[in-house]
Amino acid sequence: MTxxxxxxxxxxxYNFVEADNRIRVVIMNGxxxxxxxxxxxxQDYDIVCYVTDVEPYKIEKDVVPYFGETIIVEQPNFGPWPxxxxxxxYHNYNMQFLxxxxxxxxxxxxxKLDEKCTDSLSIVLIDKDNLCTDLPPVSEKSYFIRKxxxxxFAGCCDAFLFAIGSxxxxxxxxxxxxxxxxxxxxxxxxxxxxxLSWEIGLKTGxxxxxxxxxxxxQKFLEPEKWGQYLRTYVDSNFYRIWDSLYVFYDIxxxxxxFVAKECNYRFPEDNAAKVLSFLNxxxxxSDDAESIY
Numbered sequence: 001m002t003x004x005x006x007x008x009x010x011x012x013x014y015n016f017v018e019a020d021n022r023i024r025v026v027i028m029n030g031x032x033x034x035x036x037x038x039x040x041x042x043q044d045y046d047i048v049c050y051v052t053d054v055e056p057y058k059i060e061k062d063v064v065p066y067f068g069e070t071i072i073v074e075q076p077n078f079g080p081w082p083x084x085x086x087x088x089x090y091h092n093y094n095m096q097f098l099x100x101x102x103x104x105x106x107x108x109x110x111x112k113l114d115e116k117c118t119d120s121l122s123i124v125l126i127d128k129d130n131l132c133t134d135l136p137p138v139s140e141k142s143y144f145i146r147k148x149x150x151x152x153f154a155g156c157c158d159a160f161l162f163a164i165g166s167x168x169x170x171x172x173x174x175x176x177x178x179x180x181x182x183x184x185x186x187x188x189x190x191x192x193x194x195x196l197s198w199e200i201g202l203k204t205g206x207x208x209x210x211x212x213x214x215x216x217x218q219k220f221l222e223p224e225k226w227g228q229y230l231r232t233y234v235d236s237n238f239y240r241i242w243d244s245l246y247v248f249y250d251i252x253x254x255x256x257x258f259v260a261k262e263c264n265y266r267f268p269e270d271n272a273a274k275v276l277s278f279l280n281x282x283x284x285x286s287d288d289a290e291s292i293y
Contacts, residue, residue: 001098001099002099003041003099003100003101004068004097004099004101006032009045009101009103010045010125012066012067012068013026013045013047013103013125014125014126016066016067017049017125017126018126022051022052022053022056023049023050023051023126023128024050024051024052024110024127024128024129024131025049025050025110025113025124025126025127025128025129025131025132026047026048026049026050026124026125026126026127027047027048027050027117027122027123027124027125027132028045028046028047028048028122028123028125029046029048029119029121029122029123030043030044030046030104030121031043031044031046031121032044032045032046033121033122033123033138034121034138034140035138036140041100042100042102044102044103044104045101045102045103045104046104047103047104047105047106047125048106048107048108048116049105049106049107049108050107050108050109050110050112050113050116051107051108051109051110052109052110053109054089054090054091054107054108054109057091057107058091060073060075060093063093063105064093064095067095067097067103067105068097068098068099068101069097069098069099070095070096070097070098071096071097071098072096073093073094073095073096074093074094075091075092075093075094076092076094077090077091077092089108089109089112090106090107090108090109090112091106091107092104092105092106092107093105093106110131113131113132117132117135118142119142120136120138120139120140120141120142120143121138121139121140121142121143122135122138123135123138140208140209143209143211144206144207144208144209145197145198145200145201145206145208145209145210146201146206147198147201147202147206147263148198148259148263150263150265153198153256153259153260153263153265154265154266154268156191156194156195156256157191157195157256157267157268157271157272158268159187159190159191160188160191160192160195160252160256161268161271161272161275163183163187163188163191164188164245164248164249164275164279165274165275165278165279167183167187168180168183168184168187168188168245169245169278169279169282169283170282171183172238172241172242172282173282173285173287175238177236177238180241181236184241184244184248188245188248189214189232189248191252192232192248192251192252192255193210193213193214193217195252195255195256195259196210196214196217196221196251196255197210197214198255198259199255199258199259200220200221202258202259202262202263204220208220217229225251228247228250228251229247229251231243231244231247232244232247232248232251242283245279246279249275249276249279253272281293
């Protein structure tokens with residue numbers, strides 16, 4: 001088996017679109033159009049088609065087979081966790097092909113073009129009606145770190161402190177491992193990454209991106225801090241999970257104090273101290289305790 005080349009995949013897309021008069025505009029976005037990303041063999045083809053009517057494209061057998069033999073096809077709108085905006089006005093197929101290629105193919109009504117076509121990492125593949133003549137040059141601008149407002153900074157601090165000071169310690173005490181892991185990755189790591197991104201922006205300029213879920217953090221963190229950050233990834237051992245919380249705490253507090261000083265915001269020192277004290281207390285609380293204090 002041979003993996004189809006980029007030219008072969010794009011030719012397939014062009015032919016699919018040219019043969020269908022209902023498809024008026026086709027845009028490719030994502031990493032394949034990002035000049036700052038080194039190409040690799042796993043880059044997807046993120047393709048958005050703007051059509052006169054979305055309904056016909058919800059029939060999988062009329063769309064997917066054209067592009068080749070698949071390993072699996074996902075239709076997020078039909079799944080148990082649909083996107084927040086899955087109102088039936090658009091449809092998409094995430095297609096993993098047997099030859100290793102992947103195409104994420106979306107269909108939106110042409111009336112949504114101005115509303116949806118705002119991603120700075122976009123190029124026009126086909127424009128049958130000259131509707132996209134003013135698309136700006138490709139850049140990462142849509143994904144740049146943005147300086148936080150006072151409320152955003154305060155909200156990030158509150159989110160982190162509540163997660164580490166309420167949700168997580170009681171869940172560790174209860175030995176509810178799946179929920180602990182969910183809280184750590186979903187509710188604790190995100191405010192840490194956000195605060196680190198603001199620190200990076202303040203130090204290097206707000207013209208960079210740390211990537212989805214912080215995947216480029218290593219590029220911007222000092223080796224020592226990156227090593228510290230790696231220690232937040234631990235296994236299922238509760239003792240090591242407890243240790244990782246203190247690493248999270250140190251990283252966040254150091255970063256938040258820096259951001260607060262640079263932006264002239266107030267860091268909630270009293271709340272942070274109370275959270276740390278409560279964390280210390282719950283860690284030594286016996287498994288059969290009948291009262292928190």
